[in-house]
Amino acid sequence: xxxxxxxxxxxxxxxxxxxxxxxxxxxxxxxxxxxxxxxxxxxxxxxxxxxxxxxxxxxxxxxxxxxxxxxxxxxxxxxxxxxxxxxxxxxxxxxxxxxxxxxxxxxxxxxxxxxxxxxxxxxxxxxxxxxxxxxxxxxxxxxxxxxxxxxxxxxxxxxxxxxxxxxxxxxxxxxxxxxx
Numbered sequence: 001x002x003x004x005x006x007x008x009x010x011x012x013x014x015x016x017x018x019x020x021x022x023x024x025x026x027x028x029x030x031x032x033x034x035x036x037x038x039x040x041x042x043x044x045x046x047x048x049x050x051x052x053x054x055x056x057x058x059x060x061x062x063x064x065x066x067x068x069x070x071x072x073x074x075x076x077x078x079x080x081x082x083x084x085x086x087x088x089x090x091x092x093x094x095x096x097x098x099x100x101x102x103x104x105x106x107x108x109x110x111x112x113x114x115x116x117x118x119x120x121x122x123x124x125x126x127x128x129x130x131x132x133x134x135x136x137x138x139x140x141x142x143x144x145x146x147x148x149x150x151x152x153x154x155x156x157x158x159x160x161x162x163x164x165x166x167x168x169x170x171x172x173x174x175x176x177x178x179x180x
Contacts, residue, residue, distance in 0.1 A: 022073045043092030045101065046083055047154075048075045080149040080178075087111070098122075098153035124158030141168050146178050 042061055044053050054074050063070040075092060077083035087095060090109035097105070099122070105111050125144075129136045134143070140163070147156035156177070 040093040045158040100153040124154045
């Protein structure tokens with residue numbers, strides 16, 4: 001089975017190591033037969049279209065499920081607020097989430113970080129229309145900005161924090177969020 005080149009060797013090793021721990025834990029906690037593998041729901045934060053995420057994650061989940069007594073079922077949500085509600089309810093057995101989500105959901109319902117990427121800094125971006133007058137962050141001072149969701153880490157939390165650090169005074173304005 002060919003795994004998407006979207007995952008590099010380090011990511012694959014980290015994920016395999018993670019699932020080794022999950023499989024060992026589940027094997028000791030769950031009674032099941034070889035004919036009836038457990039099904040675990042693997043939730044992925046919807047930072048891209050669901051079809052794109054499924055195309056990227058499904059081969060990896062299938063490969064990991066192949067030699068285990070588990071079937072990993074890919075799941076996502078239509079938007080980040082829905083994903084957050086599902087995390088809060090513990091809908092996902094395993095979840096791939098951003099650092100902000102982990103800080104919120106590690107205590108309740110009890111998600112634990114087993115694998116994290118090291119050596120890569122997460123960055124957010126701010127975009128304007130090509131014909132917009134704004135060409136720098138300072139040009140956005142006092143302007144109304146829209147963000148996808150309050151807790152979208154790279155798309156909302158980081159850019160808003162960066163604006164605040166740089167003294168861009170738009171944070172007092174009502175900031176609309178474009179997802180439901």
